[in-house]
Structures are given as structure tokens and as C-alpha cells.
Amino acid sequence: MVEIEKTVGEEGKELVVHKKTPNHEAVLKELIDIVGEDYVMDDSASLFVYSGDMTENVPHMPEFVVAPITVEEVQKIVLLANREKIPIIPFVSGSNLGGLTIPLEGGITVDxxxxxxILEVNEVDQYAIIEAGVTFANIKNYLDKNHPDLVYTYTYATPAAGVVPNALLEGLATLSTKYGTTDxxxxxxEAVLPTGEIVRVGSGAVSKYWFGRNPLPDLVGLFTSWQGMTGIVTKMAIQLDPxxxxxxIKMIMTDEIHEAFQLMLNLGRAQICDNLIMFNWGLAFAVIQMPRETVGSEKMEGAPSISxxxxxxxINTLKEFEAKVEVIEKLAEKYGFGVWDYQEVGDDITKVLDVPMTFAGLFTHGPGGLTWVGAYGPCSQYETAWNVANEVFSRYPRFTPWVYAKTFKHGHFGAMRxxxxxxxxxxEEVRETREIMKEMAEELNNIGFIPYKxxxxxxxxxxxxxxPNFGLFLKKIKKALDPNRIMNPGRWGL
Ligand SMILES: Cc1cc2nc3c(=O)[nH]c(=O)nc-3n(C[C@H](O)[C@H](O)[C@H](O)COP(=O)(O)OP(=O)(O)OC[C@H]3O[C@@H](n4cnc5c(N)ncnc54)[C@H](O)[C@@H]3O)c2cc1C
Known part of the structure; x- marks a missing residue:
């Protein structure tokens, strides 16, 4: 563990600086030998960029940033770090919103x-094999140009966000109501383990086709939601869709919250939606980039509470599409709702739903700081969770409440964000943000939700x-894979 040298700045604006490893210059030279001079940084200005993110989590300076281009380079960096017992933090765009690329114990950020x-697209078996740094913009543009009959599941994250970390973090995307989270x-x-071995898991380990994870022990779970603590994934096979x-996109807008949640549950079971999202009035104003001073923390007269x-x-015919619309209209009618086509709602919404996109209103609002408690839980508790979230927001009138629920696997579970x-x-506002986040996570967990990322x-x-045995089990696995505790140490408190 690299010791802390100093913490600069007052609470809320602090920056933690770690002591350099005693043989800093020798490590620097070795890193340069591995990736070349242009791709290693150890000057404070460059390191600072990788020290924190847009969240309220305390930034820590890394000691080096290194940007490899081949699996062999990644392997050499990991072997060096393991020998010298220097922490390693895998990084693509740092937009995870959980402070997960902050180097809690200093070390080497591997960008x-x-x-x-994009190494391969298998059109018949509907998958792509991609490298670790492929972004949502890369995959979308590549498929649109070269395989226009295929799509991936896209997120509302920035187009510069990584596809591999998103899947490893079990994110939520445009086909999540149909298939589940992005894992x-x-x-x-394929991954480089903390001790340097290159391993493959999934069918590609024993077949020349990366068609799936069955029928094998499912070792993908050794990398998902581990937040980069068990190795660096260098390649991933991802499932594509026609x-x-x-x-x-159809919409309803209403003040009848209970009925809207009943409709959402029934639409899940009807198994017709790719994506089913409930969002509150605060987020609707964020979409149209209305500033916080104008929006405030109370809903404006006339604005619908939720959408x-x-x-x-x-996939095939207009009739198939129209049949789905008919089911939506019938179910909505049962609860007394009219259904809108999203183009009718306005251009701002149309633009923002064209994924992958930049949700600019979320950043101009603060300004600059953005964080969340996104939590996964049972759909049976959606309405309670919605009320809990709004109750917590009401105790912090400084912030506009932004609340958003999404259904996974046709209603088997869902997210409350x-x-x-x-x-x-x-x-002071950063400190208050830390308080509300903590309170939100605790209260949502009290009713069965689990914070993700x-x-x-x-x-x-x-x-x-x-x-308690869950924690011990995690510790045991971490120790077995990473005996020198070099991979993103400190995450999960391990
Ligand atoms: C406005 C906004 C909207 C968002 N919307 C969504 C959304 O709709 N759905 C969603 O799921 N997310 C969303 N996000 C969160 C986030 O942007 C995505 O999850 C993103 O894809 C994460 O990729 P990244 O490149 O930022 O990962 P990073 O932040 O760079 O990394 C995330 C984690 O993965 C680890 N990691 C990175 N690469 C590897 C690797 N190769 N091997 C092992 N570990 C690795 C890192 O160490 C870290 O722990 C949103 C974020 C913002 C700011």
C-alpha cells in the first residue's frame, strides 16, 4: 500500500497525494520501455486529470498514467506492478459515476x-469481439457502417464511455427491459490476471466461436461488478441484435403515480418493450437544460409528475409493431392514460433519446458535479422506492430531485436511480451531496435495493x-486471484 503524503484543500474540495514508490525513476524507465515515452505520464498536471471524476468522491493522485496498445504491453505492466507491489487502476473514460477509477492508494492508472x-463481427452468430477501449461511439459507428443489420444495446452514457467497463459494471441500456443488464x-x-497470466472465459476459451457462456463453469462473474479488482479485461465478445x-417510443405523462407504476409492471409482463423507463418532472426539465435556479426543488404547477x-x-413487419402499440394502448386505457408518440412531445426529447448521446442538461445544472445512487431491486418495491427517494430529496431542498426507474428482463427486477x-x-454543497447520497443508499437498501457501481x-x-460469509467469500477470491493486492485496491473495502 502506497502511504498518503498529504491531503490538500478543505473538506469538500480535498485532494489526496500519495508518497511515491522508492524506486519511482526505475519504474518510470521500465514503463517507458514497455509502451514508449509518449504513452507514460508522471507530471502532476497529467496525473491530476486522472485523480477524480465528476462525483463527490474524494480525488486521489495516481503516480503514473500509462496507455498500452497491445495485450502483451498490458501483461508486462501488470507483471511489473505485481513485482513492485504498485496498485493498478484500469481506466477508459472515468464516467462511471461511482468514483471507481479514483486511485484510492495511488499507483498506475492504465488508460x-x-x-x-473491433476485431471481429460474426453476423450469423450475432456477436462482436472488441478490445478494452472501444467506446459506444466506436461500436455504433462501426456497426452502422459495416453491419447495418446489427445493433448493440446502447446507454445514455456519453458516446466516449467504454463498452467493456459498462458491461463489466452490469449497466443499463436500451435493450435492458428485454434482456437484462449489460453483463x-x-x-x-480475455483478461490479464493480477499475476500476469492471460486467460479466456466463455465459449472462446474452448471453441473458435465466441457464441456464449454455456455449457461451462461461468467465470465471467469473476470480472463483473468487481470494479477492476480481479484483472484487466483485454477483449470481450458481446452479443448483438438484429x-x-x-x-x-411511446410516452404517458401523468400525476397518477400509483396507476403509472401498475401500468409499468403490467407492461413488463406483457413482454413487448425493449426499454421501459419512468422519470420524474425534475429529469424532464434537465432534458431541456433548464437551470436549477429556474426549476427549484418543487414541481411547477401544470408539469406532469412523471413520464x-x-x-x-x-424486427420484421409493421403489423408486428402495430400489434405492440395496440397492447400498450389497451393497457394504458385500463388505467385511464392517453398514449403519446414521442415525436409529439417535442424536439428536445427526440434529440436526447437518439443514443448514444450526451445528456448535457445534467452537467449544466450543477454546475459540473454529477453523482447518483443507482440501485437495483425488486419491481414489487418500485413505488415504495420512488416514494422513499422523493422523501429523501425533500430533506435536501438545495437539489432538484432527479428520479428514474427502469425495468429489466420484462419485470423480473429493475433499477431505481x-x-x-x-x-x-x-x-459546503459537496459535503451536502455526500450526505444525501449516503442517506439515499441506506434508505433504498432498507427496502431491499442494492446500490450498483x-x-x-x-x-x-x-x-x-x-x-458476513459473503464478505469473507469475496475476500478469499480476491486473495486467490490477487495475492499482492495490486488491482484497484480499496474497492469493496478489500
Ligand atoms: C450522463 C451519464 C449518463 C450515464 N448513463 C448510463 C446508462 O444509461 N447506463 C449505464 O449503464 N451507465 C451509464 N452511465 C455510467 C457510465 O458512463 C457507463 O457505465 C460507462 O460505460 C462506463 O465506462 P467508462 O469508460 O466510463 O468506465 P471507467 O469509469 O473508465 O471504468 C469503470 C470501472 O471499470 C473498471 N475497468 C475499466 N476497464 C476495465 C477493464 N478493461 N478490465 C477490468 N476493469 C476495467 C475501472 O477500473 C472502473 O472500476 C452514465 C454516466 C453519465 C455521466
Whole structure:
């Protein structure tokens, strides 16, 4: 563990600087030998960029940033770090919103963006093999140009966000109501273990086709939600889907919250939506980039409390698409709702739903700071969770409540996301952001929800409250894979 040298700045604006490894210059030279001079940085200005993210989590300076381009380079960096017992933090765009690339114990940030090749697309078996640094913009543009009949599941994250970390973090995307979180799209992967071995898991380990994870022990789970603590994934096979011939977005907007959640549950079971999202009035104003001073923390007269977005598609015929619309209209009618076509709602919404996209309103609002407690839980508790989230927001009138629910696997479970836009230059506001996030995570967990992409304080809460043997089991696996504790140390409190 690299010791802390100093913490600069007041609480809320602090920056932690770690002591350099005693043989800093020798390590620097070895890193340069591995990747070349242009791709190693150890000057404070460059390191600072990788020290923190847009969240309220305390930034820590890394000691080096290195940008490899081949698997062999990654392997050499890992072997060097393991020998010298220096922490390693895998990084693509740092937009995870959980502080997960902050080097909690200093060390080497490994920026994987140069590993951006799409190595293979198998049209018949519907998968792509991609390198670790491929972004959502890369995959979307590549498929649109070269394989226009195929699509991936896209997120509302920035186009510069990494596809591999997103899947490893079990994210939520445009086909999640249909298939589940983005880890469900992983057919297999290649990784460099903390001790330097290159391993493959999934069918690609024993077949020349990366068609899936069966029928083998499913070792993909040794990398998902581990937040880069068990190795560096260098390649991933991801499942693609046929591009639908017809697609559209339907909406309802209402103040009848109970009925809207009943409709959402029933639409899940109807198994017709690719994506089913409930968002509150605060987020609707964020979409149209309305500033916080204008929006405030109370809903404006006349604005609908919530909107339900229903994405539907048909692979083959218009009739198939129209049949889905008919089911939506029938179910909505049962609860007394009229259904809108999203183009009718306005251009701002149309633009923002064209994924992958930049959700600019979330950043201009704060300004600059953005964080969340996104939590996964049972759909039976959706309405309770929605009320809990709004109750917590009501105790913090400084912030506009941003709340958003999404259904996975046709209603088998779902996400309740609460987002906070805050002013990063205001230490008091940062401290208050830390308080609301903690309170939100605790209260949502009280009713059965589990924070995902969880920062250290939230994972520690889970381990404290959960089955003690779960924590011991995690520790045992981590120790077996990473005996020198070099991979993103400190995450999960391990
Ligand atoms: C406005 C906004 C909207 C968002 N919307 C969504 C959304 O709709 N759905 C969603 O799921 N997410 C969303 N996100 C979160 C985030 O942007 C995505 O999850 C993103 O894909 C993560 O990729 P990244 O490149 O930022 O990963 P990073 O932050 O660079 O890394 C994330 C984690 O993965 C680890 N890691 C990175 N690469 C590797 C590797 N090769 N091997 C092992 N570990 C690795 C890192 O160490 C870290 O722990 C949103 C974020 C923002 C800011």
C-alpha cells in the first residue's frame, strides 16, 4: 500500500497525494520501455486529470498514467506492478459515476483507450469481439457502417464511455427491459490476471466461436461488478441484435403515480418493450437544460409528475409493431392514460433519446458535479422506492430531485436511480451531496435495493449489513486471484 503524503484543500474540495514508490525513476524507465515515452505520464498536471471524476468522491493522485496498445504491453505492466507491489487502476473514460477509477492508494492508472479495435463481427452468430477501449461511439459507428443489420444495446452514457467497463459494471441500456443488464450481453472475455497470466472465459476459451457462456463453469462473474479488482479485461465478445425494421417510443405523462407504476409492471409482463423507463418532472426539465435556479426543488404547477417511456420495436413487419402499440394502448386505457408518440412531445426529447448521446442538461445544472445512487431491486418495491427517494430529496431542498426507474428482463427486477447535480466549486454543497447520497443508499437498501457501481462507502455498507460469509467469500477470491493486492485496491473495502 502506497502511504498518503498529504491531503490538500478543505473538506469538500480535498485532494489526496500519495508518497511515491522508492524506486519511482526505475519504474518510470521500465514503463517507458514497455509502451514508449509518449504513452507514460508522471507530471502532476497529467496525473491530476486522472485523480477524480465528476462525483463527490474524494480525488486521489495516481503516480503514473500509462496507455498500452497491445495485450502483451498490458501483461508486462501488470507483471511489473505485481513485482513492485504498485496498485493498478484500469481506466477508459472515468464516467462511471461511482468514483471507481479514483486511485484510492495511488499507483498506475492504465488508460485503455488506445485499445480500440473491433476485431471481429460474426453476423450469423450475432456477436462482436472488441478490445478494452472501444467506446459506444466506436461500436455504433462501426456497426452502422459495416453491419447495418446489427445493433448493440446502447446507454445514455456519453458516446466516449467504454463498452467493456459498462458491461463489466452490469449497466443499463436500451435493450435492458428485454434482456437484462449489460453483463447479460457478455459472451466471453480475455483478461490479464493480477499475476500476469492471460486467460479466456466463455465459449472462446474452448471453441473458435465466441457464441456464449454455456455449457461451462461461468467465470465471467469473476470480472463483473468487481470494479477492476480481479484483472484487466483485454477483449470481450458481446452479443448483438438484429436491427429492427420498425421502432418507436411511446410516452404517458401523468400525476397518477400509483396507476403509472401498475401500468409499468403490467407492461413488463406483457413482454413487448425493449426499454421501459419512468422519470420524474425534475429529469424532464434537465432534458431541456433548464437551470436549477429556474426549476427549484418543487414541481411547477401544470408539469406532469412523471413520464413513462416505452421503447418498442419489430424486427420484421409493421403489423408486428402495430400489434405492440395496440397492447400498450389497451393497457394504458385500463388505467385511464392517453398514449403519446414521442415525436409529439417535442424536439428536445427526440434529440436526447437518439443514443448514444450526451445528456448535457445534467452537467449544466450543477454546475459540473454529477453523482447518483443507482440501485437495483425488486419491481414489487418500485413505488415504495420512488416514494422513499422523493422523501429523501425533500430533506435536501438545495437539489432538484432527479428520479428514474427502469425495468429489466420484462419485470423480473429493475433499477431505481436518483441523480444529483451539484456545484463542485462549493465545498459546503459537496459535503451536502455526500450526505444525501449516503442517506439515499441506506434508505433504498432498507427496502431491499442494492446500490450498483457502488463507491467504497456504499459497498462497505452492504458488507456490514449483509451475510458476513459473503464478505469473507469475496475476500478469499480476491486473495486467490490477487495475492499482492495490486488491482484497484480499496474497492469493496478489500
Ligand atoms: C450522463 C451519464 C449518463 C450515464 N448513463 C448510463 C446508462 O444509461 N447506463 C449505464 O449503464 N451507465 C451509464 N452511465 C455510467 C457510465 O458512463 C457507463 O457505465 C460507462 O460505460 C462506463 O465506462 P467508462 O469508460 O466510463 O468506465 P471507467 O469509469 O473508465 O471504468 C469503470 C470501472 O471499470 C473498471 N475497468 C475499466 N476497464 C476495465 C477493464 N478493461 N478490465 C477490468 N476493469 C476495467 C475501472 O477500473 C472502473 O472500476 C452514465 C454516466 C453519465 C455521466
Amino acid at each position: 485503455l483507450k488506445r485499445m480500440n479495435k 447479460c450481453f457478455i459472451n466471453g472475455l 436491427k429492427p425494421a420498425y421502432s418507436g 413513462l417511456e416505452m421503447d418498442i420495436s419489430a 436518483t441523480l444529483v447535480g451539484f456545484d463542485r466549486s462549493n465545498a 457502488a463507491p467504497v462507502w456504499a459497498t462497505e455498507m452492504l458488507l456490514e449489513r449483509g451475510d
